[in-house]
Amino acid sequence: MTTSVRPPIVRRGLEALRAYRDVGHEAAIDLSDNTCRFGVPPAAENVLRAFTTGRFAPYPSAANDALRTALGSVLGLDPEGIVTGCGSDDVLDAALRAFGEPGQRIAFPAPTFVMLGHFATANGLVPVPVPPRADGAIDLDALLATGADHVYLCSPNNPTGETLPAGALERVLEATTGLVILDEAYIEFAGGSEVARAATHGRLLVARTLSKAHALAGLRVGYGIATPTMVNAIERARGPYRVSALSEAIAIAVVTRDAEWVREHVAQANAMRDRFTSALRSLGFAPRSSAANFVLLPTRDALALERALREDGIAVRVFRELPGVGDALRITVAPWDVLARVLAVLERTVRRERRP
Numbered sequence: 001m002t003t004s005v006r007p008p009i010v011r012r013g014l015e016a017l018r019a020y021r022d023v024g025h026e027a028a029i030d031l032s033d034n035t036c037r038f039g040v041p042p043a044a045e046n047v048l049r050a051f052t053t054g055r056f057a058p059y060p061s062a063a064n065d066a067l068r069t070a071l072g073s074v075l076g077l078d079p080e081g082i083v084t085g086c087g088s089d090d091v092l093d094a095a096l097r098a099f100g101e102p103g104q105r106i107a108f109p110a111p112t113f114v115m116l117g118h119f120a121t122a123n124g125l126v127p128v129p130v131p132p133r134a135d136g137a138i139d140l141d142a143l144l145a146t147g148a149d150h151v152y153l154c155s156p157n158n159p160t161g162e163t164l165p166a167g168a169l170e171r172v173l174e175a176t177t178g179l180v181i182l183d184e185a186y187i188e189f190a191g192g193s194e195v196a197r198a199a200t201h202g203r204l205l206v207a208r209t210l211s212k213a214h215a216l217a218g219l220r221v222g223y224g225i226a227t228p229t230m231v232n233a234i235e236r237a238r239g240p241y242r243v244s245a246l247s248e249a250i251a252i253a254v255v256t257r258d259a260e261w262v263r264e265h266v267a268q269a270n271a272m273r274d275r276f277t278s279a280l281r282s283l284g285f286a287p288r289s290s291a292a293n294f295v296l297l298p299t300r301d302a303l304a305l306e307r308a309l310r311e312d313g314i315a316v317r318v319f320r321e322l323p324g325v326g327d328a329l330r331i332t333v334a335p336w337d338v339l340a341r342v343l344a345v346l347e348r349t350v351r352r353e354r355r356p
């Protein structure tokens with residue numbers, strides 16, 4: 001069917017963006033998105049079995065007061081200083097809309113979480129990526145020299161896995177006047193959360209998620225910690241009902257009853273990450289030292305290695321020309337039998353590729 005109707009004009013800035021698509025979901029083993037490969041927390045199973053369809057017809061909680069109370073008691077924080085969202089993506093998006101005037105700039109050390117630039121642009125902000133110094137460290141001087149209105153930091157950082165150097169957050173908070181976001185999506189693997197500072201600072205938002213250490217990415221539950229005043233503004237930008245009734249019920253059970261399971265998962269993932277990192281070094285690779293549940297592997301053979309892994313049913317994330325890194329693979333940590341398979345494919349492929 002042909003039509004002469006012209007579609008409405010897409011808002012300025014949006015035409016440069018591409019809709020996000022799954023990378024590795026069709027693979028037998030998906031190591032592309034840093035989600036949990038170590039099972040499901042037991043409280044999630046229990047809640048799912050007890051959940052009744054009678055809860056499908058009514059709306060869920062508008063602002064997830066019960067989940068905020070549960071998170072508040074686990075974190076030792078005021079629930080009024082906690083904002084939930086459909087994943088922490090939703091919290092980041094709403095915060096940019098709440099505090100970012102269209103045309104303002106948001107600076108961040110590059111490379112970092114790709115969705116941040118996307119949400120910034122979608123909300124009319126200008127993303128300002130700041131490449132690392134020659135020694136690979138984040139360039140705080142250059143970041144502050146941008147004079148950007150807002151700043152985004154991610155620690156441990158996706159995709160490098162590195163944590164912020166000591167004192168970096170303080171320097172950014174002192175030198176800026178706008179919103180400072182600290183993304184702690186992987187903080188459970190590293191420790192050293194800044195939620196207590198965010199609860200009182202007044203310009204700092206810490207974004208966290210149940211998608212990684214808590215193994216609930218499919219349920220889409222994230223949250224942010226800030227002052228109650230900031231939380232109220234983010235809620236206005238976000239809108240109500242962002243977490244489904246089933247997701248909220250499971251999230252509450254997991255954060256209150258499965259702390260031990262999460263600790264165990266984190267310990268296993270960290271042990272596998274360190275073993276995998278050493279094994280990669282033994283093969284002659286130069287992986288980044290990661291404090292998260294994934295490893296960034298800079299390699300000029302990234303495309304060939306990704307293809308070889310995919311032929312073996314394993315999906316990983318390929319990055320081309322990352323600032324200060326070059327081409328690289330980002331590989332989610334998994335149980336050792338899976339990582340051993342990855343190592344075998346990498347070793348075989350590199351030997352073939354590098355043959356004179």
Ligand SMILES: *Cc1c(COP(=O)(O)O)cnc(C)c1O
Pocket residue numbers: 034086087088089090113154157158183185208209210211212217220221222
């Ligand atoms: C995975 C991830 C998130 C988002 O997770 P949600 O599933 O939307 O909660 C946020 N930030 C970073 C850096 C991530 O890697």
